[in-house]
Every structure is written in C-alpha cells, then in structure tokens.
Amino acid sequence: MPAVLVVLGVVGLFLLSTLLNKNTQAPMDLKNVDAIKCCACSNYSCGIKQQMEEEEE
Amino acid sequence: MLDKLKIALVLLVIGSMSGLLIWGTNELTADRIEENRERARLAVYVEMFPDVDVNKMVFDSVEGSNIVEIITMLDSDNNLLGYALRGSHNNPFGVVNVVIGVDRNNSIIDVKITETDNTPTYVSLLPNFLRNLRSQDIRDVSYDTSTGATSTYNSVRSIIEDAKLLVAGDTILEAYQEVISAAASYQLLFEFSDETFAIEYLIKDDAGQRIGYAYHATVDGKELALIVDQDDTFLGFVGIGHSDLDSAFTAFEDYQDTAIKDITLDVSGSLEDQIATVFEAVQTLLTTTMHATYDNLVRFFEVFDDSDELIGYAYIGRAEGYNGDNVMKVTINLDGEFVKLEELSTNDTPNFFDLAFSAFEPFYGQTSISQDDAIDGYAGASASGASLYLIISSALSYHAERMAE
C-alpha cells in the first residue's frame, strides 16, 4: 500500500503546485504559457517560438 | 469551492487508480524481475560454465589482492567444474573489472572485462589479447606484449597475475598438506638468488603456529618442495602441482622423521642425484643457520672473524616497505650491540630507501632503538624507514631474549 500512498502524495503535490501556479497572474502584459501547447504543437520549435516572435513585434 | 473539491476528487481517483495499477503490476512481475536481475548478474559466469548450478555457487571474498572474489562452480551433481576469479584494478583512467574463468585443471576458460571506465576505443583493442589467453594454464600463462592499450592491458595483466598466485598458491598448499596434514597457510620467508633452491616458505597451521618450513627447487624442469618441521626434522619431498617425481622421492623415504643435520644421504640415479643436491644445500643452510621465530625475522647465524672466532650474530629480517618487502641483514656483536645493517633486497625508491638506511647508521653500537628517535631520522621516507625499524628492533629484542635463556 505505501506505493499507492506515495503516488497519491506526489499527485497531490503536483496538483497543488499546478493550481497555485495557475492562480498566480503572469506579470502585466505577458500571458501564462501552457506546457501542453508546446507538446501538442506540430511545429518543432513549439508555440514558444511564435510567442517570442509576437512579443518582439 | 465545489470546483476545487471536484478537481481534488478527480485527481484522487486518478492517483489511486494509478497507484493500484502499478502496485498490482509489481506484485505480478516482481519475482520474475528479481530472477532476471539475478540471472543477468550471474550471466558472465554461466557463459563460462554452462553446466553450473546457479544455486550452488559459493562466493568467497579475497583480501589483499587484485582478486576480489573467488566463486566455486559446482554442477547439479556437486562435481567441481572450476573457479571464477573476479578481480578489480584501478589504473589512472579508472577501474577495470575482470572475470577469469578457470577449469578444475587450472586452464583458463575465458577472461572477460565486465566493467571499465577506460576509454572504449582502447578497450576494444584487447579482445585478441584476451582470446589468446584461453585454454592456457593459468599458473604458466604467457601474454602478447603489445596491444596498444597499455593501461587497460596492464590492469588486466596484474589481475591475471594475482589470479595466478591464488591458483598456484592453492596447489602449493595442497602439496604441503600431502606431507603435513595440518598445513593451513604459508608465508614467503626468503627468496634465494644463487642457491640450488629458490624460495623458503613458512608453513603454519590454522591457529597460526609455525609447524614447518618448505624449500622450493626446480629439478628437471619441475617444481618440488623439501619440507621440514619446526625442529628441522626432515619430512619428505613433494611435487608442486604434479606427481611426476614421486618415484624418485621414494629413495628419500628412509630418511624421513630424522633431524636433517644427522642425515647422510646414500642414493643413486640421475634424478635422485639432482634431488640429493637440493637436499644437501638445504642441509647446509639448516646446519649453518637457525630459524628465528619472530614475525619480522627469517633466520640468524653466527658470524666469525678471520681466525674463526665468534664475533657476533647476523639476523635476516623482512618487513613491508613502500613497494613490497624489504629484506635486510642486521649484525649484532657479542655485547648485544647493533653494529651493521646490510641490504639484501628492496623494491623501494632508491632515494627514499637510502635516506631511511642512513638514518639508522647513528644507532650503531646501541643495544636498543627507541621508535621516537628512529622516526626523527627517517622522516620523509616513512614506509621504508618503518620497515627497517621493525627489522632492527625485532633483531635486537630477539637477540636479547636468546641471550637471556
């Protein structure tokens, strides 16, 4: 059973940190970046690149 | 709030499901994984000894050698298949781990590098070298000299050399046990440079008591040992790792259990004559010198001046220096004064050894040496100096003890 408890523990930790992070506003004009978008994106340099370029413009 | 609760609940369910699934899979596979890991660990041995019964391997750890472990290989009917010697050596590029498989007749089955930090490009130069070792007798192994991977090569070589010693050592002990059944270990006492016999070993029983001495010689290309007990009673000859000379040894059976000093040989035959030469050389040694029973001493003998008058005693001692044993001769005069120190053999760096050696010259004429005074002299050459101090102080106190009797 310790396996289940430890897994639950780390899941809880992750949940907590995710929620905390979600609820913290990114400073002013910057958007929150979503990890999953980078992964699901079909461009090899992920969404990050476009976002950077947008910011530079 | 309700949202948060829902989130927590969902993650709780997912987390528990995941934990349960993993736990369940582990329950199913744990035994098999354990078995696989064990098999992988032993794979190198099983490859060398295909018939080995994995459950009957006996692991004996070895100390003071590049060989870490000797594994005895038995098949399912308890027949001895051979030994695997696992060795480890550090060179400047990291560690080299080697497994040497030796069958019951001491011939090498295979030599494998199991793990190394050495540069792979160089390690890959070794397989031919390793292959050439196969089916050689480990006690008489010969190497290709050049592989292009000097460090790795030297590491493997020093591991094999130690394996050789261990395996050969076992045959020596087995040979002794034919003559003295109580023999449990032996220890190098002295290597002779220009005698008919080469090495003197001290034989001990399992309580560490001195029970005899062995003198090794080579006759007709075969190694033999003459064995006497602690009182120099002749116990017999024995072949080391072979029985080829046994028929020649029968000529000496008549003299068994007699003090070696009192024996007058009368044998005939060419082999017998050669063995008799060895016998007489040992006899001469044992009549002119006596065993010293101190740990760091080998033997002592009387010293005479030109007019054959006794002027003192010489003690030969050995102790571990910086790079192997130092063997020294210590002369003590009739007043018990330390009068001379001579070097018989050393592997220590000459500069340091000389520094240590000269540090003891000021003590000539003294009957005892205090450790503190000695250390001041040889500071800077501590290993060499400590070995010389041990030899000299052993000689002095042994001498004092003998004179008191």
Place this chain on the structure above:
Amino acid sequence: MSWTIFFTAIISSMLINNVVLLRFLGVCPFLGVSKKTESGLAMSIAVMFVMVMAALVTYLLYYLVLVPLNIEYIQTIAFILIIASFVQLVEMFIKRFSKKIYKSLGIYLPLITTNCAILGVAVANISENFIDYGTLPGLALAVTTAFGAALGFGLIMFSFSTIRERLESANLPESWKGVPVALVTAGIMALAFLGLAGIV
C-alpha cells in the same frame, strides 16, 4: 574519497557524456530553441537551474522515501511528478517576483517539464549508484553531475546557435534547409566530442 572526483564528474558529464550529443537527451529543445544565441542561452540557464534542483529533489525522494518503503518501482511516475511540480513552483515564484526574469526565462519553463534531459539525468543519477560513496557525498556527486550535464547542455546550445545563425544564410538545397542540416551538423559535432573521451 578525494575532491578530484567532483571535478572528474563535472568534466565527464559535461564533455565526455554530453547530454545532447552523446546521450541524446534534450534534443527537442536543442533543435527548437537554438535558432538564436540569446534564446539558446536563456533556455540553458533555465535548464541548469531546474536540472540541478531536480537532481537534488529526486535523489532525496529516492533514497529517503522510495528505498526505505521498498517501492523503487514507482520511480518513473514519482520522478516525473516531482519534477513537474517543481517546475510549476519555480514558474510561480518567478511570476511573482520578477517580470524581467519571467519574460526572459519563464517562457521556457513549461518546455522544461517535457525536456527529457531533466528526467534523464535524474534517472541516470540513481542508476550510477552514487549512494556507494555514502548518502551525503552521493548527493553532492549527483548534484555535481547534474550541474556538469547542464553546463554541457549550455555549451552545446551556445555553440550550436552560433553555427545555426550561419546556416540560416547558407545556400543549401531546399530539402536540406532547417532541421536536416542542423542534425547533420550536430552529428559532426558529436564526432568531434567523441575525441574528448580520454581526458579523464
């Protein structure tokens, strides 16, 4: 144990077992973010911070929780979750305390969770059995190794981004432009790095 072992660990994980070129960890960010020197360096700094901290956290988790409880088999899930939560926390702190840092480093943090170099180094640290040196020296060694790996990552990101800036303007066949030529260049760099194998 002597101090040289830490030096050896850094050199070895930075050059001889370079994460990107010789262990193939972190290839995706290597291809994605190495187009500009500036962004490559920012990414490397973020990776360095997370990698060192992740090595510390996973090592402690493994030897203080998983091993005593005899549940080493949940290593994978535990490590990725603890790394992911760590990244989230770091992101949160950066958001809160410095807009400037968030603008330059923060945007790479989400990429880092799925950067296999982080998890890879953490898992490799465990399988290297640093614990044989003792718990604390082992921890120090694990962290040092991670630091060296991050330095190696940064080195490659930097040197490769400078090469890449040139490649962009090179006159190449249409089909080789972009990633293919970048990969072949990386292959040639890997060949060069193989030559460092003997230095420790």
Place this chain on the structure above:
Amino acid sequence: MAKQVKKSKQELSKLQNLTKGFLKENPIFVFLLGMCPALAVTSTLETSFGMGVLVIFVLVLSNVVVALIKDFIPKEVKIPSYIVIISTFVTIVGMLTEAYAPLLHESLGIFIPLIVVNCLILGRAESYASKNNVLNSAIDGLGMALGFMFALMAIGFVREFMATGAIAYGVFLPLPFEGSIVNLETYLFNIAVFSGPAGGFIVIGTLLAIYNGFEIRKQKKAELERQKLIEEKKRIALEKKRQRELESAGGKA
C-alpha cells in the same frame, strides 16, 4: 519546409486515421516529436522495433483512457491528469518489459522511463484523444505509434546496416529465432560510426532531407497542376468571354 500540417475539417475515415501516421503525419519526419529515442535506441533494428512496440502500448492505452475520462477532467488539471495517466502506463510497460524481455529492457535502458516525456504521447492525448471518442482515439494512437515505429525502424535499419553490414543481427526480443536474418560478409564494410551517436544524427538528418525532398517535389507538382488548372480556367473564361463578345457583336451586326 512545410511543417504546418493543414487541419482538414472533414472527418477522416477509420483507415485514413490509421495510416496517416506513416507518411502524411509521421511523428518523427513531419512533427519531429520524440527525437531523443529516435536517436538513442535506433542503433539496431531490434531495439528500434522494441521501442516502437512499447510506444504502441503506451500511446494506445493512454489515448483510450484519456478519451474515456475526458468529460470528467476539469480544464485546469488537464496536464497533471495526462502526465499521471501516461507515467502510470510507462511504469507498467517498463516493469513488464523487465520481466518478460530483460535483454530489451537492458538495451533500451534509461529510454524506457523517458517515454513519459515523449511529446508524441502527451501531444496526442491533448490534441486528439481529449476531443474524440474512444474508438477513434485508439485508432489514432495505434496509427501514430505505428508511424513512430516505422520511422524508428527505418532509421535503425539504415544505421545497423551501415554499421555492421547485417540486418536484424542479435535479437533481443523474445522471438523464436536468433542471430541475424541477413548477414553480408561484414568485412566488406563496417562503419562503426553509424552505430554511435554521430551516426544517429547524420542518418536522421539525411532521411529527413530525403523525406523533405519528396514532399517538396510533391508540392511543386501540385503547384504546377494548380497553375495549369488556373490557366485552363482562365483560358476557358477568356474563350467564353470572346464568344460572348462575338455573339453580342454578331447580334449587333
């Protein structure tokens, strides 16, 4: 380079869904996802195949589970849920491999746990399984994983052949045969660099360039066709216009 794949709005058929991963949406050659394993475990055909099989398991299972529970997962905790699900399956698959194919486990080593951070899996969960039904998600997972495996095996085939002159040499999987399927006389060529790190980069780069070459030719052809079609249409329009003009002129006349 056409990296952006056009999102086709119309529904793909089941078969198309299964086969799209091979060329049109190949995870490695088109999306460049999972490059780490693509470089690291492709030194031989067997390890490539083995890695492919593991990815098939993980991707299909995680896609199915994500599609099953997509309605229950709150939007804020999508990533945590997906990561937990994926890493659960990776852990399980890792244990099964170690139990039943220990040699494969040993040769893949650290890259089994690293399937967790393979963006292919997380990416499919996010962009497909969370929006489609269970059956389609399973087919999508299978198709993409097969495409991944196909790419790995193509790389592994080239690398192993160049490095040893053999095809499928030394089988790690619990298959009923051992040894090499085809072994040329190895001394003819034995370019060890291809089994090493440098070979991985170079082979993938070259295969990618070849793939791009074909794509570019296809695009050019399509472009040419389009141009022709446009010209044809223009010509027809022009002719019609002339005819009309003629007619109207004739009418006037």
